[in-house]
Amino acid sequence: MAEIVLKENKMLGEKYYSFKHKTGLDVYVFPKKMTTSYALFATKYGAIDNKFKLAGESEYTEVPDGIAHFLEHKMFECEGGVDAFELYAKTGASANAYTSNAMTAYLFSSTEKFYESLEILLDFVTHPYFTETTVQKEQGIIGQEIRMYDDHPGARLEKGLLQAMYKYNKMRIDVAGTVESIAQIDADVLYKCYNTFYNLRNMVLVVCGDIEVVGVEKICDKILKEAPNQEIIRAYDDENEPTEVYEKRAECELSVSKPIFAIGIKDMDISNDPEQRMKKAYAMNILNDILFSQSSEFYNELYERNLISHDLSYAFEHTKRCSFNQISSESQNPEKVYEFFVAYIKKMQQRGIDREDFELAKRTIYASCIKSFDSTEDIANNMVYNLFDGADILDAPDIISSIDFEYVSLLLSSMFKEEYYAMSVVNPIGKEQK
Amino acid sequence: MISKTLKIADGVNIHYIRTEKFKSNIISFNFITQANNENVHLNAMIPLMLLRGCRNYPTQSEINKRLQYLYSGVIDTKNEKQGEFQVFGFDIDMLSDRFSNDTEITKESTELLCDIIFDPYFENGAFSEQYLENEKINLIDTIEAEINNKTKYSTSRCVEEMSKGTAFAVKRFGEVENVKKITPETLYEAYVKALSTIPAEIYVVGECDFEMIAQQFKERFASIKRNVVYPSFSQIKRKAEEVTEISEKQDVKQGKLCIGFRTGKNIQDGDHHIAQLFSEIFGASPTSKLFMNVREKMSLCYYCRSMISQRTGIMLVAAGIEFANKDIAQKAILEQLDAIKNGDISSEELENAKRSLKNSYMHVYDNPSAMQAWTLYRAISDNHDEPVDEAKRVEEATVEEIASFAKNITLDTVYFLKGEDENG
Structure with a gap:
């Protein structure tokens, strides 16, 4: 029996157990009295990991863009032509997977036969099976997935923004790759990536629901084999990434009713300490709420002048590998919104934020953090995202409480500088350039 | 609830x-x-x-x-x-x-x-x-x-x-x-x-x-004087007469095929779980006939799925495909429907669909908005069954019931959105 560690947050009334399985896998069990249980088996391997070697190897391996996502698709096919979905069909679990820039996750949710489904999950993700025929077949399917995103305004907007902000950072890479890049993928290169990154020491298992630690450990014992202790060295080639944005604008045309824009604010100030990163992330959420929420001057003035639509969204992404803030909406005139944004920030920097606004925004962020513990799916996904960045979701409420007015004021002056701003715009087709 | x-x-x-x-x-x-x-x-x-x-x-x-x-x-x-x-x-x-x-x-x-x-x-x-x-x-x-x-x-x-x-x-x-x-x-x-x-x-x-x-x-x-006007139910069209073909052009990279069917029944006619089971087997799950054949075997699309609207009784099948593949995709979709009409449902497929559907019904209890929406939208149709009741009823369903539901499905409209430069 592995040594089990308990972590608890009494205010939230939540806790989880964790242990290192003898095979090298870190396992987290988050008990929650819900009808649905949720399991997530994830590897720290995403679109940005396209150049790597194992410690001791002399040469880096470089692989085509989109391969982590391709691998995710292919993992569902098991030896003998069986599909993992067919196996899950025996337990009734609802299964899926996703790939992001920094991770690949396999998941299921179930209302019965949890341990049987867990067995399927651990089994198929640890048993790759690729042949040239199955790889070719997948190229057709993923080709259509890429086409779908080509027509998707939100996906195009995001891609434009990342490519405008970053010159070297691999966030520039499309998670699904391109039709051309995935054409270069074959079974050998898939095995190479699999054997490097699907090492249990590079993975985590998080389960959340009405579940017991012993049951989970038993399934791990049954299915998993000890992983070789190998160190993965990843080359990100972004040492020369400038603090300012690469390009001020990214524009494309799609068949949309009116322009959609995203203003990005690049941030190269990333702490090595995960707790500091979590603190900054929540503090920026508070600041964003003060600056851009529906009670802000920014929102209301633009809204009343019909320069933005009802939905203005803003989000701050902050991990070890990348950090940026973004504000997006629809507008007949994105350039005008941009000008307004620049002037508004200058004004706020001179005037400073209001203490009452700070307290209100802090309440908002505190409450939404608490509410995020209402679903087994949200808990498991947030946990994995944070674990891969070295952070712990049960620390969040205390970290939010520790954020003071002075810290948030400081962020207002340090985070917003014109050379950090870029804007991505998706225009309707044939729109005259103003 | x-x-x-x-x-x-x-x-x-x-x-x-x-x-x-x-x-x-x-x-x-x-x-x-x-x-x-x-x-x-x-x-x-x-x-x-x-x-x-x-x-x-x-x-x-x-x-x-x-x-x-x-x-x-x-x-x-x-x-x-x-x-x-x-x-x-x-x-x-x-x-x-x-x-x-x-x-x-x-x-x-x-x-x-x-x-x-x-x-x-x-x-x-x-x-x-x-x-x-x-x-x-x-x-x-x-x-x-x-x-x-x-x-x-x-x-x-x-x-x-x-x-x-x-x-x-x-x-x-x-x-x-x-x-x-x-x-x-x-x-x-x-x-x-x-x-x-x-x-x-x-x-x-x-x-x-x-x-x-x-x-x-x-x-x-x-303080409000109420004089209530209750909405009344509309009749649904139970059977398609002839097939309508519509195609539109926009500047898109992927063709969007949407095929509309009339199932002949809506939730008020009862046995809504049979419609849902049919849909699981036909095209609403990753082990459905559409997913396994049109996507996995034929590699025609990333998504191809069916959905049935509980009030209108309309079933839609939607797929994102290459423009040139419209006819072949349409044919493949209709073939899968015919298979179910002919009772080509294995006991395994039926049991899988039952488990998957029960799982999604029981999910409702874990989300306050889902609980509210379930209750309201059923109540609108005078149906007061809870997810757990539906889950029980699903257990009893037979291949014959599903095939007979499928037999009443008629093809009504084929809609296709294609690129500006496509012919036709």
């Missing part, structure tokens, strides 16, 4: 779905009326305008500051089409009182919601002209933005074509031309009409002082 229901005014009920699972409570306020082109845009506008300001908090900014103070209470406007019905109102999500030691979150949030619904911000006895002009532009933008999501656009175009001239075809935000004509006066009339004639169902989900909430709504309704 409902542990208590109180009638608080003529045609107004408040229901308590009590559950201790969550850290927040929700209140959902729903007006339910017949969808028609005379009123749909006005009703859609009501929640948008009410959320612009009330007498106590006359601006959007003040309402939102109040919500922030109430621990990020979130009020969403709501305007949905459920077949021939329009459902509009508000949903509010409130952090549970146990996480605050200085604020009565539930009580004060309910007060705010009631202020917004019953005590609007008026200028000279009518809605603000300036707010209205603003909201008209926004609503028109929303209607025009429906073109942005090509998958949704193609499915709603298909339904529209299949339902021409009926309440089912009425668009949920109405027509741009009609939105333009809204004035502070016509909107005020519509607002008064909603308060005095449209039935309302209010749901409270969570663990809170239900009686207190019910009392607040009751007091607000007490």
